[in-house]
Amino acid sequence: MPLQRLFQVSTKMAPTLSTANFADPAEVTEFVVNKGNGVKGLSETGIKALPDQYIQPFEERLINKFVNETDEAIPVIDMSDPNENKVAEAICDAAEKWGFFQVINHGVPLDVLDNVKAATHRFFNLPVEEKSRFTKENSLTTNVRFGTSFSPRAEKALEWKDYLSLFFVNEALEYMNKSKTMVRKLLEYLGKNLNVKELDETKESLFMGSIRVNLNYYPICPNPDLTVGVGRHSDVSSLTILLQDQIGGLHVRSLSSGNWVHVPPVPGSFVINIGDAMQILSNGRYKSVEHRVLANGSNNRISVPIFVNPKPESVIGPLPEVIANGEEPIYKDVVYSDYVRYFFKKAHDGKKTVDFAKI
Numbered sequence: 001m002p003l004q005r006l007f008q009v010s011t012k013m014a015p016t017l018s019t020a021n022f023a024d025p026a027e028v029t030e031f032v033v034n035k036g037n038g039v040k041g042l043s044e045t046g047i048k049a050l051p052d053q054y055i056q057p058f059e060e061r062l063i064n065k066f067v068n069e070t071d072e073a074i075p076v077i078d079m080s081d082p083n084e085n086k087v088a089e090a091i092c093d094a095a096e097k098w099g100f101f102q103v104i105n106h107g108v109p110l111d112v113l114d115n116v117k118a119a120t121h122r123f124f125n126l127p128v129e130e131k132s133r134f135t136k137e138n139s140l141t142t143n144v145r146f147g148t149s150f151s152p153r154a155e156k157a158l159e160w161k162d163y164l165s166l167f168f169v170n171e172a173l174e175y176m177n178k179s180k181t182m183v184r185k186l187l188e189y190l191g192k193n194l195n196v197k198e199l200d201e202t203k204e205s206l207f208m209g210s211i212r213v214n215l216n217y218y219p220i221c222p223n224p225d226l227t228v229g230v231g232r233h234s235d236v237s238s239l240t241i242l243l244q245d246q247i248g249g250l251h252v253r254s255l256s257s258g259n260w261v262h263v264p265p266v267p268g269s270f271v272i273n274i275g276d277a278m279q280i281l282s283n284g285r286y287k288s289v290e291h292r293v294l295a296n297g298s299n300n301r302i303s304v305p306i307f308v309n310p311k312p313e314s315v316i317g318p319l320p321e322v323i324a325n326g327e328e329p330i331y332k333d334v335v336y337s338d339y340v341r342y343f344f345k346k347a348h349d350g351k352k353t354v355d356f357a358k359i
């Protein structure tokens with residue numbers, strides 16, 4: 001199926017299965033992972049209890065007392081403020097202190113956001129035979145991948161999430177293309193603060209040379225407190241631009257307090273976060289911060305991250321502009337595809353991927 005058609009399909013709905021009887025835990029894995037039904041398929045069987053392989057260790061569950069819903073919040077930045085210096089300052093400050101912020105009035109038309117959310121629902125509502133054409137085993141190209149959890153073969157406990165991952169270098173996709181102007185603006189602001197004078201071709205390839213869009217689906221979960229939608233991780237990107245729906249559940253680790261802080265859905269906004277590649281390029285000035293997603297007992301949730309990455313063959317290390325003043329580099333040069341391969345080889349494990357590049 002051509003990529004464009006993924007964004008038009010709205011044919012048959014997924015068949016509703018009657019309550020399946022999974023006598024053996026291996027049958028659950030077979031149904032969810034190998035047969036391509038995903039956790040959406042499992043949720044729709046009417047399953048009443050969380051299968052054992054989704055039960056996360058106690059310390060990985062988001063216990064309420066560690067969640068600070070009121071005192072701390074990631075900054076919300078209005079990109080239409082005519083005082084551009086003030087906008088740039090707020091973005092760089094948030095990148096250093098939080099590694100996360102939300103942007104409003106970002107210039108991406110709101111109907112583009114509505115369209116990509118609708119397309120996400122249409123894709124996940126397709127029959128399993130359609131979706132499983134894009135599993136790792138069946139997909140004709142590694143550029144399109146439908147899967148569940150993060151890295152099922154490496155994980156001790158699975159995550160309650162299905163995804164479709166789309167890799168683009170140049171293909172036209174409205175959502176991605178319409179977001180590019182905003183991405184360039186953000187990178188220009190962040191770059192200037194690192195003494196990068198302009199986002200020329202070389203720098204553009206380094207910061208945003210490859211782009212991946214994921215469509216994430218988190219179905220209703222029978223025991224949300226025992227599992228996670230996505231476990232603790234930082235992204236490997238330069239920047240991640242995330243569109244979330246109105247359900248909520250994304251939590252960010254505050255750098256100042258260590259608390260898990262909820263990222264409340266703000267209509268029409270994007271959540272922006274610094275990824276490991278930017279942390280490395282900025283020699284630790286900008287922070288890629290741990291985040292996780294709760295499972296939800298009463299609502300399905302979707303999110304659509306755009307991972308803005310260096311080109312796979314790029315060598316990433318502290319930028320010459322950053323260490324020109326004698327600052328000691330804390331990261332070595334690594335080939336970006338080696339870095340990403342290392343990320344995908346492990347289960348989510350907080351901030352440990354970045355050790356790959358530490359001196």
Ligand SMILES: COc1cc(/C=C/C(=O)SCCNC(=O)CCNC(=O)[C@H](O)C(C)(C)COP(=O)(O)OP(=O)(O)OC[C@H]2O[C@@H](n3cnc4c(N)ncnc43)[C@H](O)[C@@H]2OP(=O)(O)O)ccc1O
Nearest residue numbers: 142150153163165212230236237307309312337340341344
């Ligand atoms: C799913 O939950 C996620 C996903 C994410 C994703 C974040 C990103 O996508 S950031 C951007 C990643 N960068 C790129 O995609 C650059 C382009 N890719 C490449 O150049 C190659 O894929 C490669 C990274 C160099 C690896 O190539 P290769 O050595 O040929 O091996 P592969 O078979 O392609 O992959 C190895 C291993 O990783 C798994 N994998 C690859 N891509 C994805 C993907 N998009 N989503 C999930 N898993 C992926 C692949 O299945 C292989 O696994 P095995 O088990 O077979 O070893 C962030 C947070 C999330 O929760």
Ligand SMILES: O=C(O)CCC(=O)C(=O)O
Nearest residue numbers: 216230244250293303305
């Ligand atoms: O769904 C979300 O809110 C965040 C997902 C995420 O962190 C990721 O896909 O890397």
Ligand SMILES: [Fe+2]
Nearest residue numbers: 233234235291
């Ligand atoms: Fe993430």
